[in-house]
Amino acid sequence: MSERTSTVKKCVAGAAAAGLLLSLLLPRLLRGGGEIQAASVPRTSAGVVALTFDDGPRRKTTQPLLDGLAQRGIPATFFLIGLKIPGNEDLVRRMEAEGHQVGIHAQNHNMLVSPETVGTEVIPLRNTLAGLLGHSDFMVRPPYGKTTQEVRARLGAPVILWSVDPEDWSDTDTRRQVTHIVSRVKDGDIILLHDVYPSSVETALQAVDLLRKRGFYFVTVEELFALRGVEPQEGEIYRCLPMQLSTSAVRNCCAVGRQVVPHRWATRFRSQRQQT
Numbered sequence: 001m002s003e004r005t006s007t008v009k010k011c012v013a014g015a016a017a018a019g020l021l022l023s024l025l026l027p028r029l030l031r032g033g034g035e036i037q038a039a040s041v042p043r044t045s046a047g048v049v050a051l052t053f054d055d056g057p058r059r060k061t062t063q064p065l066l067d068g069l070a071q072r073g074i075p076a077t078f079f080l081i082g083l084k085i086p087g088n089e090d091l092v093r094r095m096e097a098e099g100h101q102v103g104i105h106a107q108n109h110n111m112l113v114s115p116e117t118v119g120t121e122v123i124p125l126r127n128t129l130a131g132l133l134g135h136s137d138f139m140v141r142p143p144y145g146k147t148t149q150e151v152r153a154r155l156g157a158p159v160i161l162w163s164v165d166p167e168d169w170s171d172t173d174t175r176r177q178v179t180h181i182v183s184r185v186k187d188g189d190i191i192l193l194h195d196v197y198p199s200s201v202e203t204a205l206q207a208v209d210l211l212r213k214r215g216f217y218f219v220t221v222e223e224l225f226a227l228r229g230v231e232p233q234e235g236e237i238y239r240c241l242p243m244q245l246s247t248s249a250v251r252n253c254c255a256v257g258r259q260v261v262p263h264r265w266a267t268r269f270r271s272q273r274q275q276t
Contacts, residue, residue, distance in 0.1 A: 056084060083107060140157045
């Protein structure tokens, strides 16, 4: 057990004595690998979704995207390209500092279809991110969603794909992209966008505004796992995390608007509701 993981577990054990403070700090501490005990979210008319972005960082688009998400109190997950990090280190640090999740896409955006690509595409980027952020537990999204069982066995991380894809790389039609997302999204979905196109930034913020009005809340991918009570497994592929009903939800959760959520996310979700 790492020193960081041990520290997180001690924090969890003392949650009763430090309830309010821990509710604000625990999600970030848990990125160090601590165990999460969370009830499932009971079914509602809306749900919880994870907004994800590939191919950044790109200052001209990632920075205004981060600004827009910050204004709305919305967390997201960013799967980064290693070659784009030099000169944008401040953006990567900002992502995690503002409650976003950082993940691995690839060093050069080559497909992860041979064991050798783990050494050329994944490990260098993991090392770069570890140097910037101080930890190495990064989920992986392979370019184009392509990988093999042999590669997955060597990744040392869960593989995160997606369930809603407006193919924002194919055009700059924000209206079409927003319509695609809003008409298809459901509880537990993982939405795929790219933070390297100005039109995609606009799509993301418009979709967020519309989905919040419909009662959806946003979390990072790792928080979505925690809310569902699912422990992500290395080498496994995940496209979405639909709700699993739990009779313990009433005891372990608290109400925020029309949705019931675990206590430690209540502050974040209440903030999202107030921004609507």
